[in-house]
Each structure stands twice: as structure tokens, then as C-alpha cells.
Amino acid sequence: MSKSSHRWLKEHFNDPFVKRAAKEGYRSRAAYKLLEIQEKDRILRPGMRVVDLGAAPGGWSQVAARILGDRGQVIALDRLPMDPIPHVTFIQGDFNDEAVYEALMATLEGQPVDLVICDIAPNMSGINVVDQARAMQLAELALDFAVQVLKPGGAFLIKVFMGAGADALRAQIKSRFQRLVVRKPEASRARSAEQYWLATGFKGA
Numbered sequence: 211m212s213k214s215s216h217r218w219l220k221e222h223f224n225d226p227f228v229k230r231a232a233k234e235g236y237r238s239r240a241a242y243k244l245l246e247i248q249e250k251d252r253i254l255r256p257g258m259r260v261v262d263l264g265a266a267p268g269g270w271s272q273v274a275a276r277i278l279g280d281r282g283q284v285i286a287l288d289r290l291p292m293d294p295i296p297h298v299t300f301i302q303g304d305f306n307d308e309a310v311y312e313a314l315m316a317t318l319e320g321q322p323v324d325l326v327i328c329d330i331a332p333n334m335s336g337i338n339v340v341d342q343a344r345a346m347q348l349a350e351l352a353l354d355f356a357v358q359v360l361k362p363g364g365a366f367l368i369k370v371f372m373g374a375g376a377d378a379l380r381a382q383i384k385s386r387f388q389r390l391v392v393r394k395p396e397a398s399r400a401r402s403a404e405q406y407w408l409a410t411g412f413k414g415a
């Protein structure tokens with residue numbers, strides 16, 4: 211095993227959020243990022259309709275489904291498989307694939323969505339410019355999708371990798387939503403270039 215994988219494994223098993231997730235039945239430490247944002251911003255409410263992009267293994271969907279309750283609905287998408295979660299409709303496929311995008315739209319049956327959450331992290335090649343470009347392309351696609359499906363007043367939460375393209379994305383989001391706040395939850399590692407942007411008050415398509 212390489213030194214860096216060894217370091218990753220050690221850090222992973224000592225991570226308090228990994229331990230908590232195992233104890234509290236969440237599938238990922240990422241669940242605590244959404245829980246912290248929820249604590250502060252109250253973006254999830256019972257009965258809502260939420261789309262979760264890049265959902266596997268399902269931590270965010272679990273958090274959302276628990277808060278939304280029986281009358282709520284989560285539609286989750288990932289290119290990896292995901293074990294079922296009650297009240298979560300899962301679509302497996304690549305968000306970049308037009309047929310998958312259409313399948314997601316068809317599942318929505320023309321009914322508007324209250325909130326789109328996107329924790330997509332593209333596969334990293336290790337080549338910085340390539341990875342950043344991929345991340346930004348997916349973020350822009352997620353924004354286009356949100357603009358198509360959200361009801362006026364709806365919200366959009368997205369993980370953004372800070373770097374080239376982030377300023378342009380910020381400007382696009384600001385033109386479509388009334389407010390944009392940046393969150394860096396405790397479960398998001400300080401050294402990670404990721405931030406979570408929460409846009410609220412969708413102005414309408």
C-alpha cells in the first residue's frame with residue numbers, strides 16, 4: 211500500500227464524522243455536512259420535493275428523506291448504484307448523459323421541485339486543470355437543471371470546487387436567485403478546495 215493510501219485509511223478511521231455516521235446509521239460522513247447546513251439554514255421541510263444529484267452512497271438522501279417525512283419525495287441520481295432508501299426514487303446513470311438527464315426529467319412528471327442539492331464530485335484524474343474543468347462543467351449542468359425544474363422561491367445547494375470558473379458560476383447563480391451564501395461545514399475538510407453554496411429565492415425560469 212502506498213504511503214498516501216495508508217495516511218488516508220488512518221485518517222478515515224480516526225475521523226469523528228466517520229465514527230458518528232457508523233453509530234447513527236448514516237451511509238456517509240457527508241451526511242453531517244447537510245445536517246449542519248440544515249441546522250443553520252433550514253432548507254429541508256416536511257412534504258418537500260427534493261432532487262439529490264450525485265447521491266451515492268446515500269447520506270444526503272437519508273437526511274433529506276428523514277426530514278421530508280411520508281408526504282415528501284426525494285429523487286436521487288448517481289452513476290454508481292445505491293441501496294434503496296424509503297421515500298427515495300433512485301435513478302442510476304451519468305448526469306452528463308442526455309438519456310439519463312431525460313429520465314430524470316420524466317420522473318419529475320412536470321411537477322416542480324422545492325430544492326435541488328448537488329454533492330457531485332467528478333472522478334479526479336490528478337491533472338488539476340482537467341479536474342477543475344470537469345467539476346465546473348457538472349456544476350453548470352446542475353444549475354441549468356435547477357433552473358428548469360425549481361419552483362419560484364426554490365433553493366439550490368451545490369458543492370463547488372474553488373478555482374477557475376467559480377467566479378463565472380457565482381455570477382450565473384446570483385442572476386437567478388435572490389441570495390447566495392457560502393457554507394463550509396465542519397465535516398468538510400479544511401484542506402479541501404470545496405465549498406457549499408446555498409442559493410435561495412429562485413427568481414423563476
Ligand SMILES: C[S@@+](CC[C@H](N)C(=O)[O-])C[C@H]1O[C@@H](n2cnc3c(N)ncnc32)[C@H](O)[C@@H]1O
Nearest residue numbers: 238240264267268269270289304305329330331
Ligand atoms: C461525494 S459523493 C456524494 C456523497 C453523498 N452526498 C452522500 O452523502 O452519500 C459524489 C458522488 O458524485 C457521483 N458522480 C460524479 N460524477 C457523476 C456524474 N457525472 N453523474 C452522476 N453522478 C456522478 C459519484 O459517483 C459520487 O457518488
